[in-house]
């Protein structure tokens with residue numbers, strides 16, 4: 685297997701684990717725990733369990749993505765609107781990177797805990813809405829990337 689193919693395998697596997705995990709939390713875990721006795725604590729336990737997986741695959745997806753761009757001599761794709769799907773992948777990656785590595789540890793977690801103590805159900809609805817938006821954006825980005833590469 686050449687290194688470009690290996691990077692593509694790492695890229696796609698990372699995206700499967702990452703977006704699959706976000707999909708599962710959004711459409712399976714959140715609806716199930718909504719009616720639990722302590723939904724916020726359960727939601728946090730699920731997120732705590734997934735967060736390190738997410739961090740690792742987000743790093744791997746970024747490294748393999750930039751490596752492929754480098755090997756394909758494709759940096760100028762960022763200057764070409766026809767490669768909007770490369771912009772979409774990078775934009776989505778940037779949002780998750782910022783949320784996981786900057787916003788969460790700096791203020792998002794503290795804000796969530798404070799808000800959840802005052803209005804748990806509303807906070808969960810907000811979290812659910814944010815997860816749904818991110819899942820839909822992610823699925824659109826995957827369709828766009830496959831279309832961009834093979835379409």
Ligand code: HEM
Pocket residue numbers: 692695696699703745746748749750752753756758773774776777822823825826829830833834
């Ligand atoms: C820093 C962020 C990213 C960069 C630089 C990047 C870059 C790339 C590159 C260069 C390719 C190969 C293009 C080609 O063969 O011409 C690719 C493929 C792909 N990427 Fe990304 N990507 C990033 C993030 C993402 C994200 C966040 C997703 C999904 C949500 C994603 C999904 C895919 C998919 C599905 C393919 C197609 C694989 C195939 O069919 O061969 N990428 N990416």
